[in-house]
Amino acid sequence: MNKKNRNFQNGLLVGISATVVVMAVVFLAGAFFLIPKLSESRNAESLPAPETSAALTLEQKLQEIDAYIDGTYIFDVDKEQMINGLLAGYVDGLGDPYSVYYTEQELEEVLQSANGTYYGIGILAGQMQEGQIKIVNVFSNSPAQEVGMQKDDWIVGVNGTSTDGMDLSQVVAQIKGAEGSDVTVQIYRERTRETLDFVVERREVSVDTVEYRMLEDGIGYLYLMQFDDVSLEQMKNALADLTSQGMKGLILDLRDNPGGLLTSVVDIADLFLPECNIFYMEDKAGNRVDYDSTAEQYYTGPMTVLVNENSASAAEVLSGTLKDHQRAKLVGTTTFGKGIVQTFYELSDGSGIKLTTAHYFTPNGTDIHGTGIKLDVEVKWIEDGERDVQLEKAQEVLRQEVGQQME
Secondary structure, three states: OOHHHOEEEOOOOOOOOOOOOOOOEEEEOOEEEEOOOHHHOOOOOOOOOOOOOOOOOHHHHHHHHHHHHHHHOOOOOOHHHHHHHHHHHHHHOOOOOOOEEEOHHHHHHHOOOOOOEEEEOOEEEEEOOOOOEEEEEEOOOOHHHHHOOOOOOEEEEEOOEEOOOOOHHHHHHHHOOOOOOEEEEEEEEOOOOEEEEEEEEOEEEEOOOEEEEEOHHHEEEEEEOOEOOOHHHHHHHHHHHHHHOOOOEEEEEOOOOOOEOHHHHHHHHHHHOOOOEEEEEEEOOOOEEEEEOOOOOOOOOOEEEEEOOOOOOHHHHHHHHHHHOOOEEEEEOOOOOOOEEEEEEEOOOOOEEEEEEEEEEOOOOOOOOOOOOOOOEEOOOOOOOOOOHHHHHHHHHHHHHHHHHHO
16 A cells, blocks of 8 residues: 555644853753853864854754764663654644644554444543643543543643643553553542542443433433444434433433544434535635535434533534524533544655644534534533533423424
8 A cells, every 4th residue: 555645534523941141050940051152062073063154954953953962962862752753843833732743653543443442441531722631521330430530630641651742642542552451641630739640450441422311301311422433323222212212302412522533423413404514624725525414314303402611523513513504502601612624644654644634614604613612502510419500401491492393
């Protein structure tokens, strides 16, 4: 296979400055620095002569840095690691937390199929706008739950390595591993201002991405955790079961859903919509790609959708299209605001990059990136173990919709 031409369309719809005037020796932040005069900083036998111009090419600057390292640096040097760091920093210079460089091994790991079954610890994580990784769900009876990891913990390290600068795919790839092996996950718990280390056994985690139940007054409740390969069939089974129980209206809960596969959200949106546009994307050149539903609508009854600030990417596609087509009212808090799409490209040596390559728009042409989706009914979350005020409001709104259809 010609690796250079292979690319992957991803549906995953992340100083101290000092002025030294006189002193030649300074202490700063616990470090000890020697600052020689510029004329003394070169060793004529091992280091390059100064350039006549301050404008150096990239190659010249790297050669000059290498000369200093080779001539003066006292520790062992791993040139491959340095080059990988250079390439990662180059892409990071775009200032986009979703555009990332991957080594060959990292690329293979992050491109593993999201099939709902893996050897991991049983968490669902999301990448915030600033790049930090947040746990948005801890699965029941999972290794993570057993050791005490919690929703809203921030992942700050894996196996002693800081996750600063890593994107979500890289962090997840670090956490996954061989069945029965241990991984040490360091988290920051904002509520208690603690940094904690958890040693967690990797086990096979079968993810049920859908949970559902019947509420009172014939209202069905369906929670979709994420958009995986397994989600479509789980959604169909849940809807069929709720319908057989006499469901009059549906609450679709997309709170804390960080997104997932593009193909999955298109298929799931098709369950609730007649033939119409689901969303569309535009690339750098303005080329437009439309994703449409078919005429085979699976569920036609009234709906209300629950969303919050952690509903992102594919979750925003689904909630946005249901709102634009007036299939559902949105209840909760403003969504995350990730209206961009990334593409994986494999380079000729097996390494790769992930780049933000397109904006996506709701059917009405709304670009939600950085702003999120406006709600029909805003209800803030209240920390109360006995009540879910957002769900209560969604039930109230849906009862009105059901009543109007029955009149």
